[in-house]
Amino acid sequence: MRTQVFVLSLLLLGLGGAGAHAHAMLSNSSPPVGGSVGSAPRQVSLSFTQSLEPSFSSVQVTDSKGARVDVGKAQVSGSTMTIGLKALSPGTYRVNWHVLSVDTHKTQGSFTFHVGGQ
């Protein structure tokens, strides 16, 4: 039985598999990190590498003067966090996120996106 178990372990090592990161890192966002969008988005949506704890995860969006432009409370579902936005005029905006992964580790990050023409 031990030989079979050993061989199976080797086989399983050969299988690929998404590694679990210990912290929730940002894997995707809309608007994209550092990106430009033509029309003002109604919300910012962030996807992470791990599932989040809603009670301890938050996000703020500010304009170039530092004023808050997000509305309501961040909505967390699994590994995605979404927050609504006021009507945005063209310009650069900063997203500051603080999240708690279900594995109890906190992470935070920040990025900008640009709205309008150029």
Place this chain on the structure above:
Amino acid sequence: MDDPLIFVRAVHFAATLTAAGAALFNAFIAQPSLRPSACGAELRTVIRQRLAWIAWIGLVLTLLSGAAWFVLVAQSMSDEPLASVWSDGSVLRAVLLTTDFGRDWLLRLVLIVLLAGLLAADLQGKGENSRLLKFAIVLVAAGLAGTLAWAGHGIGGTGLPGIIHLAADFLHLVAAAAWVGGLLPLAVTLAVAGRASSMSLARTASLRFSAYGVAAVGVLLFTGAINTWYLAGSFRALTATDYGHLLVVKIALFLVMLALATVNRVWLTPALAADTDGKPARHALRQLRRNVVIEVAAGAAILAVVAVLGVMPPGIGE
């Protein structure tokens, strides 16, 4: 924050595996070996008492260290200092009721209380336990060990790989409780048997533990390989990251235990079983007891390493 947490984690792992391990050992090894036909009443009483002590002390330490671990993690989740988290209570409540970690800890509290109740009922029954009670004890003890998975790196992954990793972690912990957690009860059983010169009890317990140990080690190897893949991901991570180095230390300690267990199974237990009550059997028993004690020490060292590993970022992220 990390050093107190590492200490508390180590104590909690040791306590959980000791309590669960003693309960599992009692169900699979002790009670079958101590049947009235095979063993005198006095010997049975002494061993049952010693095993009960191990389980109860383990449960109390599990409860206390679990509570300390919970408070430390709750504090790290919030942004408040420890004193205000302790006095305020709202953070503790939020963590306990709304986070995965908190809910798992609530479940584990229920399991601790349940196991305590079942063990008490088993003690009252004075050995003529029902199959249902034994089944319940095994299930709750395994659950108490396995649910530690929610406090480790096995959690948080998404999709099928996430489920596989968590399941592997759960089984890894149950197997660890059975094998590593069963070594102290085994040492105690063999010590009592040796002092009472009851070689037949020593033989029976060793033979039963051999088969039991092989199954547990098999599960540990298999699930350990899965976990290593998910958390280190490559040989480079094992050699180039701090996490990898510690993981290698853990594996090395495990191999030491495995080597001793192999000696026990291949040479010493058969020597014990083959001879009746002569000198070779006594010699084998002495060596067996010594090896088991060394294994307990190596097992404790592994738990200390795991306590540190759990607060480090896994190698795969670097």
